[in-house]
Amino acid sequence: xxxxxxxxxxxxxxxxxxxxxxxxxxxxxxxxxxxxxxxxxxxxxxxxxxxxxxxxxxxxxxxxxxxxxxxxxxxxxxxxxxxxxxxxxxxxxxxxxxxxxxxxxxxxxxxxxxxxxxxxxxxxxxxxxxxxxxxxxxxxxxxxxxxxxxxxxxxxxxxxxxxxxxxxxxxxxxxxxxxxxxxxxxxxxxxxxxxxxxxxxxxxxxxxxxxxxxxxxxxxxxxxxxxxxxxxxxxxxxxxxxxxxxxxxxxxxxxxxxxxxxxxxxxxxxxxxxxxxxxxxxxxxxxxxxxx
Numbered sequence: 164x165x166x167x168x169x170x171x172x173x174x175x176x177x178x179x180x181x182x183x184x185x186x187x188x189x190x191x192x193x194x195x196x197x198x199x200x201x202x203x204x205x206x207x208x209x210x211x212x213x214x215x216x217x218x219x220x221x222x223x224x225x226x227x228x229x230x231x232x233x234x235x236x237x238x239x240x241x242x243x244x245x246x247x248x249x250x251x252x253x254x255x256x257x258x259x260x261x262x263x264x265x266x267x268x269x270x271x272x273x274x275x276x277x278x279x280x281x282x283x284x285x286x287x288x289x290x291x292x293x294x295x296x297x298x299x300x301x302x303x304x305x306x307x308x309x310x311x312x313x314x315x316x317x318x319x320x321x322x323x324x325x326x327x328x329x330x331x332x333x334x335x336x337x338x339x340x341x342x343x344x345x346x347x348x349x350x351x352x353x354x355x356x357x358x359x360x361x362x363x364x365x366x367x368x369x370x371x372x373x374x375x376x377x378x379x380x381x382x383x384x385x386x387x388x389x390x391x392x393x394x395x396x397x398x399x400x401x402x403x404x405x406x407x408x409x410x411x412x413x414x415x416x417x418x419x420x421x422x423x424x425x426x427x428x429x430x431x432x433x434x435x436x437x438x439x440x441x442x443x444x445x446x447x448x449x450x451x452x453x454x455x
Contacts, residue, residue: 241287
């Protein structure tokens with residue numbers, strides 16, 4: 164199990180799934196096969212499936228343990244959620260809660276749940292099905308949502324314009340609000356444990372990254388600013404899931420330039436195992452050197 168010390172903090176991850184997702188060009192509209200071929204020695208087969216050219220993505224959460232708090236970041240897809248518009252996410256039945264327990268965390272022990280944004284694969288375990296109702300999975304937690312992100316999806320829900328996955332707000336966000344466990348914050352929110360948000364718009368309007376510092380050790384949880392290592396080679400390649408592809412590319416480039424050749428541990432949301440590492444220059448782009 165991946166566990167990284169960040170000074171007095173501990174960063175670990177809980178894997179819900181890891182598998183080939185979509186063909187690269189279907190996910191990244193600007194994809195060029197020649198670029199992937201030039202980096203075949205390290206992209207295949209860890210990050211791309213040679214037989215299908217599908218990108219391999221992990222769906223996972225991060226656990227941050229500080230001396231005072233247990234924090235869960237991004238809650239994956241969830242079980243029993245109807246997602247007919249996204250078959251790969253539809254009515255899953257995964258051992259996520261057992262994996263969370265194996266990582267040493269019971270639901271009652273989580274103090275904060277933080278979502279980098281409110282897409283289907285980042286909010287699912289916010290709730291669980293109990294006696295036919297969606298209820299918060301983490302009964303003692305405050306769920307911290309960036310206000311701008313929350314209000315955007317609240318309006319989409321009210322107007323019926325959520326797109327191909329119309330139930331996400333209703334079954335994975337609204338029950339948390341109705342239970343009085345939601346906490347709306349500005350995009351530069353800080354927790355007194357050495358954790359703070361940083362606005363990272365583009366993928367969604369209120370998208371954030373989460374920074375950690377304890378002593379002289381630092382980490383950044385990048386959420387969906389960077390989906391896949393192909394975007395290290397070509398930061399200008401935004402995904403079809405991005406609300407604003409131009410802004411997303413600019414945010415990604417700026418974040419990579421801040422992280423490159425530093426001691427900041429980078430924890431992406433979807434890179435395949437072992438996921439975390441350090442960003443360094445590679446040719447005219449970037450590459451990640453994983454913690455194995």
